[in-house]
Amino acid sequence: MFESPCPVLTEEDIEKAFALLGKSDYEQQHVDCGACGSNTCYNMARKIALGVNIPFNCMVKAMEDAKREHEENLTAREQVALMEKTREADERMRIMLDATPNATILFDPNGNVIDCNSVGIAIL
Ligand code: SF4
Numbered sequence: 001m002f003e004s005p006c007p008v009l010t011e012e013d014i015e016k017a018f019a020l021l022g023k024s025d026y027e028q029q030h031v032d033c034g035a036c037g038s039n040t041c042y043n044m045a046r047k048i049a050l051g052v053n054i055p056f057n058c059m060v061k062a063m064e065d066a067k068r069e070h071e072e073n074l075t076a077r078e079q080v081a082l083m084e085k086t087r088e089a090d091e092r093m094r095i096m097l098d099a100t101p102n103a104t105i106l107f108d109p110n111g112n113v114i115d116c117n118s119v120g121i122a123i124l
Pocket of ligand 1: 044
């Protein structure tokens with residue numbers, strides 16, 4: 001009996017390869033731009049399933065990954081900026097608290113002292 005030297009791929013293999021490419025629907029699986037060297041996304045998925053290409057070589061995936069990474073970095077930068085603003089606001093409040101001649105004591109909703117100025121310390 002003749003045995004083919006080519007490995008047989010199942011539809012499940014192709015679906016796994018499409019998943020690695022981040023292509024879950026018909027449109028994504030039929031971009032067929034050819035930038036990876038395969039004429040269709042399906043053929044690229046076949047090559048990935050066969051282990052002769054890698055998802056990184058899909059230009060569309062690379063662009064989407066870069067876009068997502070950029071958005072994540074943007075979010076991280078926004079969080080850092082927000083933390084910096086909060087720190088500056090805390091610093092301004094500390095300066096105002098220390099400058100006021102009146103006792104100023106801040107409580108949390110449970111009645112615990114969370115901050116006070118030097119005049120307030122004398123009262124406590
Ligand atoms: S580069 Fe990506 S989108 Fe273009 S044909 Fe290859 S697998 Fe499809």
